[in-house]
Amino acid sequence: EVQVVESGGGLVQPGGSLRLSCSASGFTFSSSGMHWVRQAPGKGLEYVSAISNNGGSTYYADSVKGRFTISRDNSRNTLYLQMSSLRAEDTAVYYCVKMDSSGWSYDYWGQGTLVTVSS
Amino acid sequence: IQLTQSPSSLSASVGDRVTITCRASQGISSYLAWYQQKPGKAPKPLIYAASTLQSGVPSRFSGSGSGTDFTLTISSLQPEDFATYYCQQLNSYPLTFGGGTKVEIK
Numbered sequence: 697e698v699q700v701v702e703s704g705g706g707l708v709q710p711g712g713s714l715r716l717s718c719s720a721s722g723f724t725f726s727s728s729g730m731h732w733v734r735q736a737p738g739k740g741l742e743y744v745s746a747i748s749n750n751g752g753s754t755y756y757a758d759s760v761k762g763r764f765t766i767s768r769d770n771s772r773n774t775l776y777l778q779m780s781s782l783r784a785e786d787t788a789v790y791y792c793v794k795m796d797s798s799g800w801s802y803d804y805w806g807q808g809t810l811v812t813v814s815s
Numbered sequence: 816i817q818l819t820q821s822p823s824s825l826s827a828s829v830g831d832r833v834t835i836t837c838r839a840s841q842g843i844s845s846y847l848a849w850y851q852q853k854p855g856k857a858p859k860p861l862i863y864a865a866s867t868l869q870s871g872v873p874s875r876f877s878g879s880g881s882g883t884d885f886t887l888t889i890s891s892l893q894p895e896d897f898a899t900y901y902c903q904q905l906n907s908y909p910l911t912f913g914g915g916t917k918v919e920i921k
Binding site for chain 1: 864901909
């Protein structure tokens with residue numbers, strides 16, 4: 697059974713940092729592109745960042761470029777999102793998402809982890 | 816690439832035919848996916864490549880379109896279909912989502 701489980705969310709002050717982790721199982725992690733998608737309270741879905749299967753390519757939304765860093769450890773089947781210079785508008789549920797093998801769709805989503813940026 | 820979904824919300828009854836549209840600001844071929852989200856839950860994949868149903872998705876769901884104009888149709892709305900629906904383009908980075916369409920009970 698495919699599982700992706702996020703952790704690391706919590707309350708952080710504006711300007712602070714936080715690292716999210718996503719533990720994956722049930723599929724060949726090293727063969728899969730992985731993404732982060734977020735959803736602010738009561739709002740729609742927003743793509744945040746993506747990383748290729750071997751970590752060689754990374755992509756970011758303009759809203760987080762220069763502040764967030766995506767990475768992965770294929771030996772640990774784990775995806776990361778390092779977030780710095782956090783702002784109130786980064787408050788959201790962050791989902792770890794698996795891209796399907798063809799790149800046509802996300803096929804598995806985690807349950808999400810809530811990040812709250814507030815003083 | 817911007818995706819514009821319409822309507823942003825709709826009220827419908829069980830058994831109704833429902834159509835949601837998604838328009839891309841530039842051509843995206845068939846690189847479009849649809850997701851269903853219920854309150855407090857992660858989105859569920861419904862359709863990929865504009866018209867291909869994900870495994871296990873009921874046949875009352877269908878997708879069509881290519882280029883810039885796409886539709887998601889529910890042929891006969893069921894109680895479990897009341898949710899918010901999102902389109903997503905996967906043609907180029909940054910990937911983007913539509914604003915969502917909330918389907919409510921009339």
